[in-house]
Amino acid sequence: MTPSRSAFAVLLAKDLRTELRTMRSLPAMILFAVTTFIIFRYGLDRTTLSGSLAGGVLWTTLLFAGILGINRVFVSELEEGGFDAIRLAPVDRTVLFASKASALFIYFAVLEAIIVPVFAMFFLPDWSALIPLTLLLAGANLGFAVLGTLISSMAVNSRARDLLVPLLLLPLVVPLMIAVTAASAGLFDAAGPDYEGFGTWLLVVGLYDGVFLLVGYAVFDFLLED
Amino acid sequence: MDDRPDAARDRPHEAHSDAARSGEEPAGPDSPGGPHVDEGSSPPAIRLRGLSRDYGGRPALREVDLDLAEGENLALLGPNGSGKSTMLRILATLLRPTSGEVTVLGCTLPDQSWKLRGRIGYLGHEPLLYRDLTGRENLELQARLHGIPRDEASARIEADLDLLEMGRRADDRVSGFSAGMRQRIAICRAVLHRPPLLLLDEPDSNLDPEGRELSRSLIGPAEGRTRVLVSHEPERAKAEADVVVMLDRTGQVAGRTGHRSTEARP
Numbered sequence A: 001m002t003p004s005r006s007a008f009a010v011l012l013a014k015d016l017r018t019e020l021r022t023m024r025s026l027p028a029m030i031l032f033a034v035t036t037f038i039i040f041r042y043g044l045d046r047t048t049l050s051g052s053l054a055g056g057v058l059w060t061t062l063l064f065a066g067i068l069g070i071n072r073v074f075v076s077e078l079e080e081g082g083f084d085a086i087r088l089a090p091v092d093r094t095v096l097f098a099s100k101a102s103a104l105f106i107y108f109a110v111l112e113a114i115i116v117p118v119f120a121m122f123f124l125p126d127w128s129a130l131i132p133l134t135l136l137l138a139g140a141n142l143g144f145a146v147l148g149t150l151i152s153s154m155a156v157n158s159r160a161r162d163l164l165v166p167l168l169l170l171p172l173v174v175p176l177m178i179a180v181t182a183a184s185a186g187l188f189d190a191a192g193p194d195y196e197g198f199g200t201w202l203l204v205v206g207l208y209d210g211v212f213l214l215v216g217y218a219v220f221d222f223l224l225e226d
Numbered sequence B: 001m002d003d004r005p006d007a008a009r010d011r012p013h014e015a016h017s018d019a020a021r022s023g024e025e026p027a028g029p030d031s032p033g034g035p036h037v038d039e040g041s042s043p044p045a046i047r048l049r050g051l052s053r054d055y056g057g058r059p060a061l062r063e064v065d066l067d068l069a070e071g072e073n074l075a076l077l078g079p080n081g082s083g084k085s086t087m088l089r090i091l092a093t094l095l096r097p098t099s100g101e102v103t104v105l106g107c108t109l110p111d112q113s114w115k116l117r118g119r120i121g122y123l124g125h126e127p128l129l130y131r132d133l134t135g136r137e138n139l140e141l142q143a144r145l146h147g148i149p150r151d152e153a154s155a156r157i158e159a160d161l162d163l164l165e166m167g168r169r170a171d172d173r174v175s176g177f178s179a180g181m182r183q184r185i186a187i188c189r190a191v192l193h194r195p196p197l198l199l200l201d202e203p204d205s206n207l208d209p210e211g212r213e214l215s216r217s218l219i220g221p222a223e224g225r226t227r228v229l230v231s232h233e234p235e236r237a238k239a240e241a242d243v244v245v246m247l248d249r250t251g252q253v254a255g256r257t258g259h260r261s262t263e264a265r266p
Helices: A004-022 A026-044 A051-072 A075-079 A082-088 A094-123 A127-155 A161-187 A198-223 B084-091 B135-145 B150-163 B179-191 B209-219 B234-240
Strands: B014-016 B046-055 B058-068 B073-077 B099-104 B107-109 B120-123 B197-201 B226-230 B243-247 B253-257
Touching: A004 A094, A004 B135, A026 A051, A026 A094, A051 A094, A051 A127, A051 A161, A075 A082, A082 B120, A082 B135, A094 A127, A094 A198, A127 A161, A127 A198, A161 A198, B046 B084, B058 B084, B058 B243, B058 B253, B073 B084, B073 B234, B084 B099, B084 B197, B084 B226, B120 B179, B135 B150, B135 B179, B150 B179, B150 B209, B179 B197, B179 B209, B226 B234, B234 B243
Parallel strands: B073 B226, B073 B243, B120 B197, B197 B226
Antiparallel strands: B014 B058, B046 B058, B046 B099, B099 B107, B243 B253
């Protein structure tokens, strides 16, 4: 068997290199998110947001922008025979799961590095919440990337995958969205970041990540079978 | 000249459908049935017993029996939809059989698929190349997935690309290649890890006569290399094969021929 670390590195590098060359996912995700913020800004007719409303705007936008990336994460493997090439190699198949989830995590991180400052410019009078927010973003990214990889691998063989991914993903992502929105509501308090309950919700996010990491590790091999 | 060991040349073959397995008299070499393999000799590279595969209830392969010794060449012939590619994908561990026993290089499929991966060179209808990577990057990716040391991989890639006259275009993206150029890179990909078993599904498709000739050293008959070749060119397949199996439209074995004459080997 090829060492998993080496196979993971080469598959992740392939995905990142391909995205850098083609820009198939990230520009669409960023454009969607920025457009949504503009719509919220003028739709709500508010120059500042705080509390759960700010959290709701941020996480809703990230969720739907993320789905654009999740929809495409396995398309190259399907259309260009990557699944078969990997299944023919002496590689643990969960390496593919790990590399795809990592690629999605990186896409989300890049997306957030660009759009969270945009969000702050549009809606936040005080940027001090952004530092603890990064912790929350990292936890949410992990869970979202892992779940997105699982769902995308299930839906990729269907011609209706663009419909299937949100249908399967959205119900499962609700607990994560509740946790991160609740945790960030205090951070975006109008009087400055309030950390009451932040640790508890962060723990819930961690538990969610752990559960879906284990589920992904356990079932991904079967999802690649014919 | 056939330079394989005598044991391999003299190996009896079997490729017959349920008639032969039901205890009827074995048929002659050119009949749909065939003689049973000598069970006491060394294990075959490929052994199929009652292999069947359905797609949603529609049979693609039915009750195929076959033995192929190591180092031998099998040609699979038959009309479109006769199950040739399905059989190849099952042998490559890419598809599960619906029923029957499949043993490839001593590994029972699908249970021991993991032991077989990396020992098969598979060239299917799709080139299995990423369009947005260059030809060389695709081959390097495959080499890493197969655990080939970097130096050795580089040497093999250079040699194979030169052999197929793709060295000059190897750093271009695959998306800019013609179908024939993609097939040349796909051939390099299939043999990069020097597998003992080659599964080739119409390997000449999209290749010009020069490409066909150049590719023979990588995927043609050779000592110690077991090959299963799916082809729509019966004459070439028969010239290269030790065993020829014909499948009919129902996915059953319709005919079989045994050894070709050793003089016919190129």
